[in-house]
Amino acid sequence: MAQDPAADRPQPGEGHETTEAPEAPASGRFSPSRRGLLGIAGAAGLALGGAGGAAVATGLARRGGTAGQGSSVVPFHGDHQAGIVTPAQDRLHFASFKMVDGSGRDDLIELLKDWTTAARALTQGKALGSGVEPDNALLPPEDTGEAEGLQAGHLTLTFGLGRDLFTGTDDDGDPYGLRARLPEQFQPLPSFAFDLLEEARSGGDLCIQACADDPQIAVHAIRNLARIAVGRAHLFWSQLGFGRTSSTSPEQATPGNLFGFKDGTANVMSDETEALDQHIWVGEEGPEWLRGGSYLVARRIMMTIETWDRASLDEQERIVGRSKLEGAPLSGAREFDEPDFQAESDGEPVIDLASHVRLAHPENNDGARILRRGYNYVDGSNTLGQMGAGLFFISFQKDPGIFSRVQRSLKPDLMNEYIRHIGSGLWAVPPGVRSGEFLAQALFE
Ligand SMILES: C=CC1=C(C)c2cc3[nH]c(cc4nc(cc5[nH]c(cc1n2)c(C)c5CCC(=O)O)C(CCC(=O)O)=C4C)c(C)c3C=C
Numbered sequence: 549m550a551q552d553p554a555a556d557r558p559q560p561g562e563g564h565e566t567t568e569a570p571e572a573p574a575s576g577r578f579s580p581s582r583r584g585l586l587g588i589a590g591a592a593g594l595a596l597g598g599a600g601g602a603a604v605a606t607g608l609a610r611r612g613g614t615a616g617q618g619s620s621v622v623p624f625h626g627d628h629q630a631g632i633v634t635p636a637q638d639r640l641h642f643a644s645f646k647m648v649d650g651s652g653r654d655d656l657i658e659l660l661k662d663w664t665t666a667a668r669a670l671t672q673g674k675a676l677g678s679g680v681e682p683d684n685a686l687l688p689p690e691d692t693g694e695a696e697g698l699q700a701g702h703l704t705l706t707f708g709l710g711r712d713l714f715t716g717t718d719d720d721g722d723p724y725g726l727r728a729r730l731p732e733q734f735q736p737l738p739s740f741a742f743d744l745l746e747e748a749r750s751g752g753d754l755c756i757q758a759c760a761d762d763p764q765i766a767v768h769a770i771r772n773l774a775r776i777a778v779g780r781a782h783l784f785w786s787q788l789g790f791g792r793t794s795s796t797s798p799e800q801a802t803p804g805n806l807f808g809f810k811d812g813t814a815n816v817m818s819d820e821t822e823a824l825d826q827h828i829w830v831g832e833e834g835p836e837w838l839r840g841g842s843y844l845v846a847r848r849i850m851m852t853i854e855t856w857d858r859a860s861l862d863e864q865e866r867i868v869g870r871s872k873l874e875g876a877p878l879s880g881a882r883e884f885d886e887p888d889f890q891a892e893s894d895g896e897p898v899i900d901l902a903s904h905v906r907l908a909h910p911e912n913n914d915g916a917r918i919l920r921r922g923y924n925y926v927d928g929s930n931t932l933g934q935m936g937a938g939l940f941f942i943s944f945q946k947d948p949g950i951f952s953r954v955q956r957s958l959k960p961d962l963m964n965e966y967i968r969h970i971g972s973g974l975w976a977v978p979p980g981v982r983s984g985e986f987l988a989q990a991l992f993e
């Protein structure tokens with residue numbers, strides 16, 4: 549594996565206001581696999597010839613943008629993938645993909661190589677390949693164009709691998725030759741009390757979490773990555789999100805969720821290096837190819853906000869275990885006061901035994917902690933005039949069992965009356981990519 553000087557790599561928490569040197573490929577150009585090119589051409593109803601679709605690895609400066617120079621670039625290269633401890637942006641486009649039937653190991657490798665090349669350009673605010681205006685106007689543009697004029701927008705792209713890539717599905721054997729590389733910890737999530745999961749919005753072979761300041765930038769990234777995948781993988785389901793519901797950096801103010809409560813106060817933060825190693829990054833307990841990576845759990849959680857809005861303030865605060873405006877634990881006065889679960893008033897616990905924060909707190913979970921990085925969503929409304937509102941919950945942890953531990957504890961949660969988990973996914977997130985490498989390269993060595 550290629551080694552980079554450590555100085556090349558950002559440390560956890562670094563990210564915003566940093567620029568990244570462009571990748572300098574040995575050849576200067578890269579060619580998406582022929583199958584991928586044919587897929588793209590097929591989708592456009594055009595025939596592509598040989599190297600006609602080759603893309604410049606470094607991408608092109610976007611018109612009106614200051615690619616690679618601006619202050620809104622989050623480095624793509626690093627020990628860990630960006631989009632985990634880097635400051636949470638306000639917008640999300642999350643996408644789950646399935647590999648196409650009959651695809652094999654080479655398709656997967658080529659796809660990951662092509663996605664890596666594209667991600668390098670996109671996160672620097674560059675247009676893909678030869679950009680919006682190819683030399684030959686009979687070919688489709690290599691970049692769809694809607695991000696022209698926009699900066700990098702702190703775009704981060706975080707990639708994950710689904711369990712089926714390792715185990716195969718049904719009796720299709722071991723199509724990607726990865727069965728022996730399945731980490732022991734990579735067990736499927738069990739079903740939980742109150743789960744109402746929709747199959748069409750759950751799982752997937754690959755996931756991409758695109759976060760940015762501007763929804764157009766996140767959507768442009770997913771759209772172009774989906775386009776590059778044609779012939780090898782297809783979009784399975786996706787989710788737009790707004791208003792981050794967590795902080796990942798102590799410099800960020802804690803935002804509110806759609807219940808109107810501060811969300812993310814007790815999150816694992818980017819400067820808690822010890823806690824990150826203990827709870828979030830895969831270490832020596834995991835296989836070498838995944839060390840420095842993590843596991844991403846996504847849960848689409850419907851929130852019946854109309855019913856919530858009819859609950860009294862006292863009741864809302866009892867359910868959460870914190871005050872609504874300040875976000876302080878009910879046993880304290882300020883947001884960052886440690887909750888005192890032993891505190892009593894008139895012989896009753898001040899923080900309800902079935903409140904969300906008591907049940908989710910490490911004290912109630914053998915010390916388990918997760919890094920939350922979710923987003924609000926509103927997907928239209930129903931015929932009863934209710935909003936399709938919810939939380940697209942995302943968490944990172946070094947072992948999926950840690951999420952399950954916390955989620956199981958939430959069985960008696962008073963909040964369950966107002967929420968339902970309707971989608972779910974679990975992916976292994978490989979460590980960060982270094983210059984000259986591709987995503988998850990160590991998995992294939
Ligand atoms: C299994 C993990 C969790 C799910 C699912 C979950 C859903 C969920 N949470 C809120 C709102 C809040 N959660 C808060 C704290 C909190 N939540 C979890 C885990 C899950 N939440 C943890 C580990 C914690 C931290 C507990 C602690 O250590 O104190 C809070 C309080 C503020 C904060 O610390 O973030 C709120 C508010 C909603 C609305 C929701 C599903 C829709």
Ligand SMILES: [Fe+2]
Pocket residue numbers: 904908
């Ligand atoms: Fe929570």
